[in-house]
Amino acid sequence: MEDHLLGSQLSRKSLRVITEVLMSSFSLSSLPEPYVDATRAATFLSVSRKTLLTLARTGQIPGHPIGQRKRRIWRFRLKELAAWIDSRPEVNLDSHQGRVRERKVS
Numbered sequence: 001m002e003d004h005l006l007g008s009q010l011s012r013k014s015l016r017v018i019t020e021v022l023m024s025s026f027s028l029s030s031l032p033e034p035y036v037d038a039t040r041a042a043t044f045l046s047v048s049r050k051t052l053l054t055l056a057r058t059g060q061i062p063g064h065p066i067g068q069r070k071r072r073i074w075r076f077r078l079k080e081l082a083a084w085i086d087s088r089p090e091v092n093l094d095s096h097q098g099r100v101r102e103r104k105v106s
Contacts, residue, residue, distance in 0.1 A: 035064065035075035044078055045085070052076075 036044075041063075042052040053074060056063030062080040065072040 033077050033079050035077060038074050038076070041076035041078070041081060044081060 038049050038052055038056075042049040045052060047055075052061070055061040056065075056074050056076070061084055062076070064075045064077075066075060067073055
């Protein structure tokens, strides 16, 4: 009976050691960033899903189409979208050409 308990204790200890070794060599940062769907990516960018998909289809933002059919599924990586935002030139709102004109008072 003691041999059986000793054997199970050794296997638990061995399992614990193996787990610790694996976890120490395994890091979450070594995993690739997961893909998100269009709804999550649109929320991240604060745009509509339709706008996001239009930008992706025209190649204006980084996206990954899945499938070869006409209606593809799009997936996005938030880090790529954040880098895309950071790489865009800043817009100077003072020089914006679409300013609202003042109304003439009669």
